[in-house]
Amino acid sequence: MLSQYLYISTAPTLPREEVEAILSASAQNNPVRGITGLLLFNGRNFLQLLEGEESEVAALMDTITADPRHSGVSVLDRRGIDQRACPDWAMKRVMIAESIASRREMLEQELPDNLDPDVRKMIVNFAVLN
Numbered sequence: 040m041l042s043q044y045l046y047i048s049t050a051p052t053l054p055r056e057e058v059e060a061i062l063s064a065s066a067q068n069n070p071v072r073g074i075t076g077l078l079l080f081n082g083r084n085f086l087q088l089l090e091g092e093e094s095e096v097a098a099l100m101d102t103i104t105a106d107p108r109h110s111g112v113s114v115l116d117r118r119g120i121d122q123r124a125c126p127d128w129a130m131k132r133v134m135i136a137e138s139i140a141s142r143r144e145m146l147e148q149e150l151p152d153n154l155d156p157d158v159r160k161m162i163v164n165f166a167v168l169n
């Protein structure tokens with residue numbers, strides 16, 4: 040069964056290059072595990088969407104939750120899915136525009152079409168926070 044998890048977490052003093060390190064680990068590991076998704080970092084908080092076989096995503100969630108580079112992992116949504124929203128993304132970094140005015144518009148372009156409207160709303164709401 041395919042599952043999709045959406046969570047947020049806190050990393051207020053994480054150096055930017057750690058985000059790069061997380062993305063390279065993801066690029067290496069996720070294809071092997073059949074995991075796809077997207078990652079946003081606003082300088083203080085992460086939001087990540089993870090999808091794949093339930094057993095793989097649950098195991099990765101355990102690994103990620105134990106990662107000392109962030110804390111306060113809280114799952115916003117967890118659902119079974121028929122199709123992946125991000126089939127082509129081992130872990131896509133979604134950039135948050137500097138200007139609040141253009142954030143929504145930029146996100147609408149970057150986020151995949153095949154996202155449940157409620158999930159999309161949670162991601163957009165996160166991205167427009169300061």
Ligand SMILES: Cc1cc2nc3c(=O)[nH]c(=O)nc-3n(C[C@H](O)[C@H](O)[C@H](O)COP(=O)(O)O)c2cc1C
Nearest residue numbers: 061064065068069085087099102103106108109130
């Ligand atoms: C916010 C956040 C997101 C992460 N996402 C992933 C991920 O999608 N895939 C992954 O393999 N590791 C991810 N990690 C890193 C894992 O916690 C862990 O460090 C890594 O899987 C270990 O991989 P390695 O054994 O190849 O070094 C993430 C870490 C953080 C803090």
